[in-house]
Amino acid sequence: MVELEDIWFRLAIDHLHLGLLIIDRKGRIQICNRALSGMTGLKENEILDRSLAAVSGSREHGHNKLLQTINTGREFQDLNPETVLPVTGLFACTVSTRVIRNRSGIPIGAMAVFIPAGRQQELENAVVKAEKLAILGQMTAGMVHEIRNPLTSISGFLQLLQEYLKGTPKEEYVTLMLAELKHVNSLIADFLQLSKPGYAKRARCSISKVITDVVMLVESEAFLRKLDIKLDMATDIPAILGDSDQLKQVFLNIFKNALDALSHGGVILLQALWNGPEKSVQVIITDTGTGMDEQTMANIFDPFFTTKESGTGLGMFIIKKIIDNHNGRIEIQSTPGEGTTVTVLLPAGL
Structure with a gap:
């Protein structure tokens, strides 16, 4: 030995x-x-x-x-x-x-x-770069927050104008402007999420409860689109230490991506279990959707990378950031034309 x-x-x-x-x-x-x-x-x-x-x-x-x-x-x-x-x-x-x-x-x-x-020079350069990015991030967060306030006022006045122009050919212009403002606000919300720390509160929370709440939010859309959600959750899953609200955001975004990839008759299977060897709660979400090619898989966690026309490209980046800050891990496997499997592992709060 x-x-x-x-x-x-x-x-x-x-x-x-x-x-x-x-x-x-x-x-x-x-x-x-x-x-x-x-x-x-x-x-x-x-x-x-x-x-x-x-x-x-x-x-x-x-x-x-x-x-x-x-x-x-x-x-x-x-x-x-x-x-x-x-x-x-x-x-x-x-x-x-x-x-x-x-x-x-x-x-x-x-x-x-x-x-x-x-x-040695590489290490020094990395430290300098990290400090610059931290300062830039703080400045950006403050500036983005200030931009949001006038946009709210503009949106309110446009809604009033829309009522005034209702039934006229110019109404479609206001409708388009409101849609673009909604997109900008969505982008700002994602930026503000990035400026927040990993998670402010540490509390024991149930992944089963988090998943159940998320499924309640998406099941109506799944029903209207004739999509099937199947749950298979073990009964012996221990609690974890984390932020239940941010974990809901993680699984809600994963579900939305799965829904977007499915056509009528598609299926989403969610499995939650206790992974003893890794002492982690394991959540596996599999869909029968369009899948992703190698290039998409290679860039999926990059900020601003998106395959959606109306996407901001920050969803998966934020998901990974939240999971990393919970000391967890996310893995994705996908085959074009066959579907995608997302596996999330979160350490138990034993």
Whole structure:
């Protein structure tokens, strides 16, 4: 068992994209991973158990920052790599050192982590980009909210004008304008949803109750369109911790997508059960609709991607955001002409 753990540890170390050098308390090299070998040209089997001072050419321990770390306990950040391994041809990178302690807190070694300059720059760029997007998101949410107020007034006056023009040829213009305003308001509602945090309230809620409420909302439309909804819900489904209102939005949107994909006589089958191995509540919604091709499947969660003429392209993006914020998972399988299966897994609040 110990030998197997050592193998997995070795594999993990060698698959790091960062260079890793570990020495023991006496300054002897114990680990030089594959990434560091690629950076320096040093082979672990050639330097293993050798003195770092000899390998690095340091005459005094004080000149080598990793040896200084093991001797004094002082740790360093963003060092020039040659302060640890002055090897010709070393990749552009920075080095940080750390003391290694056992479970009792006693120093037993030290390690140097070599971070490639390009990867460090990528991380810094990602942080800057995230900060900019956060600021932009806050500004957009406030601006969109302000836009909504005058649109409400315009819609009200157009409705009054529609009554005045009723029966005249110009009535259709007002009707068209109201329809476009409704579409804009729908888009604004989706944007405001995106600006909200994952979910503000955590409470124990029943997925069975959430699904039952959603089915009550869509069953009249299904009846009028001669579509059949079949439910198969287990009785042993535990409660989850989450926001029941947002979960209703998730399943309502999934149902609406299924309804849009069905023709007369189509069927939607919903199964809800307890997934023991994953300790999750699993909801599977299958329709016999038109299905989706590979390109649609590849872009389905992208914002503003839609195959509907009147769609905003934010529905599935919001669904995934809500599920992610509930620490859940959504999976979609679809075949053109045969139908689509959407599986949602949500961790139980045990």
